[in-house]
Amino acid sequence: MKNILASIVVTIITLSIVIDNAQGKRVLQSFEAFEYTAITCRSHSASITEFGGVGDGKTLNTKAFQSAVDHLSQYASDGGAQLFVPAGKWLTGSFNLTSHFTLFLHKDAILLAAQDINEYPILKALPSYGRGRDAAGGRFASLLFGTNLSDVVITGNNGTIDGQGSFWWQKFHGGKLKYTRPYLIELMFSDTIQISNLTLLDSPSWNIHPVYSSNIIVKGVTIIAPVKSPNTDGINPDSCTNTRIEDCYIISGDDCIAVKSGWDEYGIAFGMPTKHLLIRRLTCISPYSAAIALGSEMSGGIEDVRAEEITAYQTESGVRIKTAVGRGAFVKNIYVRGMSLHTMKWVFWMTGNYKAHADSHYDPHALPEITGINYRDIVAENVSMAGRLEGISGDPFTGICISNATISMAAKHKKAIWMCSDVEGVTSGVDPKPCDLLDGQQSEKKKKTDGGCDFPTDVLDIDNVELKSCSYQMN
Incomplete structure (x- = not known):
């Protein structure tokens, strides 16, 4: 049975005993045995209560969490360690994770993000951005943060991380922030990461942000924020290689998944692309943004x-x-198949006129290359406009392919069903008929096959990573 576990299973044992905690107080501790799947299993275990953690929703636990992580870091070379967060409401500010480490949240555990800016250290702006996104200064550290780490697992049997974001949204709308809002989870310059089986609520800004990292799995995560909350992107792989995002459900005030790699001259100079990214079985609700966005950074x-x-x-x-103009670099070799879309403003949207810039020093000669964009096997209903495809004058978007797409227009759809400028491509089996700029000729080789747009048949390395069956039980 262990080999077919698709989600965390709570098992067998619940023990309650009285112990002395780190402050010398006698507390009732509940220990549970459970099984879960992870990239790596651990040899050592502890509960946050052993370090003075109190899950009453009022006691601040930042020091307890950091003490626990620091203590467990000693086992990095001895099979690693896992920190268990039991049922309760655990108020905390930002704390740093460590390598060869698992953070596990019980199904009834809630990490509550502290609503005190002093609980979030100020970090420098990301080098590929040159400034903060909310303000010209740096940024607040994320709730869960780490840099230069290896082998990190953040998981649970659907435990919750509640960002209590309204505190930050009000400050953002009021123009009262000197630094960029914290994210819920950010790992930098790290390798071998798993974030799974969690519910993330009301992030101050982006929810999950792996940046300058590789070999990442995000699986079985539910992300929820009000649809009008500012910049509450779901998952943002940023200058990352070998990432697998699957079985996620996202309701947000911005893009459900936003793929990024740095901003204008800073991103060009840093020169670290996002590549080899898999996204599958995503469900998205975001009335003001995209299911998947590529850019603008x-x-x-x-x-x-x-x-x-x-x-x-x-x-x-x-x-x-x-x-x-000014972004430079490229978006190329993008493959999408099997989209089911219900009540959309646009099915296809590309723009070369997204003018938000880091500063006024961007290079007006740094033109982006957009090519090799493939969409196939799409059904959409209640759509206002089928496509709005706007390249850059003198720098057209090329190699666009759309095949086997059936789009049912809304009763009050836009008069122009397609709008196209400065784009080149081919289509087959698309209804309603696309614009003339997408009426290029397919190659003879393509005509002899199914006529559909490309989708790779090779297997990426990250797709070969299998999760192991792990367990937790207190000694």
């Missing part, structure tokens, strides 16, 4: 993105490409 480049089995409801667009 893409100045390190984006290539080899493979998305399939995408479902979106009441979402502004399916897959959106956002770029501008």
Whole structure:
């Protein structure tokens, strides 16, 4: 049975005993044995209560969490360690993770993000951005943060991380922030990461942000925020290689998944693309943004993105490409198949006129290359406009392919069903008929096959990673 566990299973034992905690107080401790799947299992275990943690929703636990992580880091070379967060409401500010480490949240555990800016250290701006995204200064550290780490697992049997974001949204709307809002989870310059089987609520800004990292699995995560909350992107792989995102459900105030790689001259100079990205079985609701966005910060480049089995409801667009003069770099070799879209403003949206810039020093000669964009096997209903594809004058988007797409227009759809400028491509089996700029001729080789747009048949390394059956039980 262990080999077929698809989710965390709580098992067998619950023990309650009285112990002395780190402050010398006698507390009732509940220990549970459980099984879960992870990239790596651990040899050592502890509970946050052993370090003075109190799950009453009022006691601040930042020091307890950091003490626990620091203590467990000693086992990094001895099979690693896992920190168990029992049922309760655990108020905490930002704390740093460590290598060869698992953070596990019980199904009734809630990490509550402290609503005190002093609980979030100030970090420098990311080098590929040159400034904060909310303000010119740096940024607040994320709730769960780590840099230069290896082998990190953040998981649970659907435990919750509640960002209590309204505190930050009000400050953002009021123009009262000197630094960029914290994210819920950010790992930098790290390798071998798993984030799974969690519910993330009301993030101050982005929810999950792996950046300058590789070999990442995000699986079985539910992300929820009000659809009008500012910049609450779901999952943002940023200058990352070998990433697998699957079986996620996202309701947000911004893009459900946003693929990024740095901003204007800073991203160009840093030169670290996002590549070899898999997205599958995504369900998205985002009335003002995209199910999947590529950019607009893409100045390190984006290539080899493979998305399939995408479902979106009441979402502004399916897959959106956002770029501008000054971004430079490329978005190329993008493959999407199997989208089911319900009540959309646009099915296809590309723009080369996304003018938000880091500063005024961007290079007006740094033109992005957008090419090799493939969409196939799409059904959409209640759509206002089928496609809005706007390249850059003198720098057209090329190699666009759309095949086997059936789009049912809304009763009050836009008069112009397609809008195209400065784009080149081919289509087959698309209804309603696309614009003339997408009426190029397919190659003879393509005509002899199914006539559909490309989707790779090779297997990426990250797709060969299998999760192991792990367990936790207190000694």
